[in-house]
Amino acid sequence: xxxxxxxxxxxxxxxxxxxxxxxxxxxxxxxxxxxxxxxxxxxxxxxxxxxxxxxxxxxxxxxxxxxxxxxxxxxxxxxxxxxxxxxxxxxxxxxxxxxxxxxxxxxxxxxxxxxxxxxxxxxxxxxxxxxxxxxxxxxxxxxxxxxxxxxxxxxxxxxxxxxxxxxxxxxxxxxxxxxxxxxxxxxxxxxxxxxxxxxxxxxxxxxxxxxxxxxxxxxxxxxxxxxxxxxxxxxxxxxxxxxxxxxxxxxxxxxxxxxxxxxxxxxxxxxxxxxxxxxxxxxxxxxxxxxxxxxxxxxxxxxxxx
Amino acid sequence: xxxxxxxxxxxxxxxxxxxxxxxxxxxxxxxxxxxxxxxxxxxxxxxxxxxxxxxxxxxxxxxxxxxxxxxxxxxxxxxxxxxxxxxxxxxxxxxxxxxxxxxxxxxxxxxxxxxxxxxxxxxxxxxxxxxxxxxxxxxxxxxxxxxxxxxxxxxxxxxxxxxxxxxxxxxxxxxxxxxxxxxxxxxxxxxxxxxxxxxxxxxxxxxxxxxxxxxxxxxxxxxxxxxxxxxxxxxxxxxxxxxxxxxxxxxxxxxxxxxxxxxxxxxxxxxx
Numbered sequence: 001x002x003x004x005x006x007x008x009x010x011x012x013x014x015x016x017x018x019x020x021x022x023x024x025x026x027x028x029x030x031x032x033x034x035x036x037x038x039x040x041x042x043x044x045x046x047x048x049x050x051x052x053x054x055x056x057x058x059x060x061x062x063x064x065x066x067x068x069x070x071x072x073x074x075x076x077x078x079x080x081x082x083x084x085x086x087x088x089x090x091x092x093x094x095x096x097x098x099x100x101x102x103x104x105x106x107x108x109x110x111x112x113x114x115x116x117x118x119x120x121x122x123x124x125x126x127x128x129x130x131x132x133x134x135x136x137x138x139x140x141x142x143x144x145x146x147x148x149x150x151x152x153x154x155x156x157x158x159x160x161x162x163x164x165x166x167x168x169x170x171x172x173x174x175x176x177x178x179x180x181x182x183x184x185x186x187x188x189x190x191x192x193x194x195x196x197x198x199x200x201x202x203x204x205x206x207x208x209x210x211x212x213x214x215x216x217x218x219x220x221x222x223x224x225x226x227x228x229x230x231x232x233x234x235x236x237x238x239x240x241x242x243x244x245x246x247x248x249x250x251x252x253x254x255x256x257x258x259x260x261x262x263x264x265x266x267x268x269x270x271x272x273x274x275x276x277x278x279x280x281x282x283x284x285x286x287x288x289x290x291x292x293x294x295x296x297x298x299x300x301x302x303x304x305x306x
Numbered sequence: 307x308x309x310x311x312x313x314x315x316x317x318x319x320x321x322x323x324x325x326x327x328x329x330x331x332x333x334x335x336x337x338x339x340x341x342x343x344x345x346x347x348x349x350x351x352x353x354x355x356x357x358x359x360x361x362x363x364x365x366x367x368x369x370x371x372x373x374x375x376x377x378x379x380x381x382x383x384x385x386x387x388x389x390x391x392x393x394x395x396x397x398x399x400x401x402x403x404x405x406x407x408x409x410x411x412x413x414x415x416x417x418x419x420x421x422x423x424x425x426x427x428x429x430x431x432x433x434x435x436x437x438x439x440x441x442x443x444x445x446x447x448x449x450x451x452x453x454x455x456x457x458x459x460x461x462x463x464x465x466x467x468x469x470x471x472x473x474x475x476x477x478x479x480x481x482x483x484x485x486x487x488x489x490x491x492x493x494x495x496x497x498x499x500x501x502x503x504x505x506x507x508x509x510x511x512x513x514x515x516x517x518x519x520x521x522x523x524x525x526x527x528x529x530x531x532x533x534x535x536x537x538x539x540x541x542x543x544x545x546x547x548x549x550x551x552x553x554x555x556x557x558x559x560x561x562x563x564x565x566x567x568x569x570x571x572x573x574x575x576x577x578x
Contacts, residue, residue, distance in 0.1 A: 025534050078574040
């Protein structure tokens with residue numbers, strides 16, 4: 001019965017439990033994705049992949065602050081043609097849905113990369129329109145509803161797999177952007193990506209990250225992410241995947257109550273390990289049992305009744 | 307569990323002293339409470355402000371809070387570091403990763419090039435416990451045979467086998483060839499190795515052939531050092547979190563990659 005309580009149908013994808021690996025964390029290879037699944041994840045999202053290889057930024061690419069991590073990796077990835085092999089390999093060994101995160105510098109690039117990923121076996125695509133630190137992609141696309149709509153429509157016209165759109169919190173109204181994405185055909189929305197941030201070393205007066213600016217993740221952004229999910233749930237009907245500072249079952253429950261149908265975990269893997277997925281899942285299951293719910297879907301958006 | 311995060315905070319510290327070991331290697335000493343507790347095999351991330359942050363194996367960690375790293379000038383960050391003077395500021399994160407397990411009995415070190423740094427640290431710690439300590443130091447030339455005088459003092463000259471590829475010091479051969487010659491004659495309880503992965507792959511093969519336990523310290527491209535970014539993965543392992551020290555059993559699990567491929571800055575697999 002335990003399995004039934006946690007199962008989720010996410011835009012057509014069947015998940016044994018509603019926890020997923022967030023994009024950008026590990027996710028280069030089939031073997032590392034396998035180890036995340038062994039830790040209990042119900043689905044995995046790969047590192048963002050683009051048309052061409054990218055080496056990313058110089059170190060430091062990750063800096064720890066009191067309440068989380070700021071990263072500016074710079075989207076390092078081998079490019080879709082090399083990554084296709086990893087997707088094929090991952091499909092052979094994984095028993096959970098594989099979602100490929102895609103970025104591009106134009107709507108055509110998003111579409112080409114999505115097509116190649118889908119043809120290689122990706123169960124869904126997640127469009128990264130929210131990376132806060134790479135010029136001409138990421139949040140530069142996700143902040144403009146017209147361009148975002150074009151990108152989503154182009155990808156939707158090119159692939160027949162579910163398309164998730166990962167939204168940026170670095171906007172005036174995330175609900176407006178979410179509405180534009182849903183209208184353009186997004187099958188689910190992931191909220192949120194990291195928040196623009198920086199860290200400066202007092203001794204040397206130097207910005208610490210190689211790229212100076214980065215994206216903040218971890219417990220600091222959880223309340224912001226919960227608010228974003230809550231706002232989006234009020235405006236759109238497509239499923240929402242909550243992401244931002246989830247490290248315990250309580251964090252996850254908060255996201256479900258705000259309106260998320262699934263959650264993604266990233267930074268907590270550094271604090272703990274991939275076993276964080278199993279711990280969150282078990283706690284969630286115990287919570288649902290204690291409260292008398294038959295399925296996690298029953299608590300999605302529950303706080304909106306109040 | 308919190309350990310990784312505690313050690314991960316960037317601290318700035320002054321360089322206390324700099325010693326030129328050879329034309330290409332300098333030893334930098336600085337104070338850092340956390341890294342001063344490091345065990346042989348662990349590494350730290352050293353930030354050269356405004357330039358880069360690089361992983362370095364720890365050469366020494368003392369109770370007075372001082373830490374030493376030996377750095378070979380190979381690229382932009384190491385050159386910038388070589389140009390620094392005592393009193394200048396650097397950043398430090400760590401220590402990260404696991405350490406060598408200190409085995410008693412007859413112990414053999416096999417070092418190649420800069421791989422000597424963590425093994426010298428280990429040798430100092432292990433010497434009082436080991437019944438015998440033999441050190442094979444390999445390098446291209448005499449100039450690249452780092453800390454050889456100290457190793458000879460520590461282990462005794464008769465227990466040091468120096469191999470250079472050009473024959474400018476010791477025997478003219480590869481470290482792995484010196485190893486095979488030694489293993490034909492003598493049995494050891496443990497082999498510790500660090501150096502180029504191709505060399506370590508040969509050392510692993512010999513350790514298997516002669517049925518000797520082995521631990522190897524791996525070097526991969528590292529960015530986050532806390533197991534998130536995936537830059538350093540080898541098979542199912544992350545070198546920064548699951549290593550950098552791996553035993554034979556683990557290395558055999560990743561034998562399709564060990565000594566064959568590593569990942570470049572864009573995550574692509576490239577041959578050694």
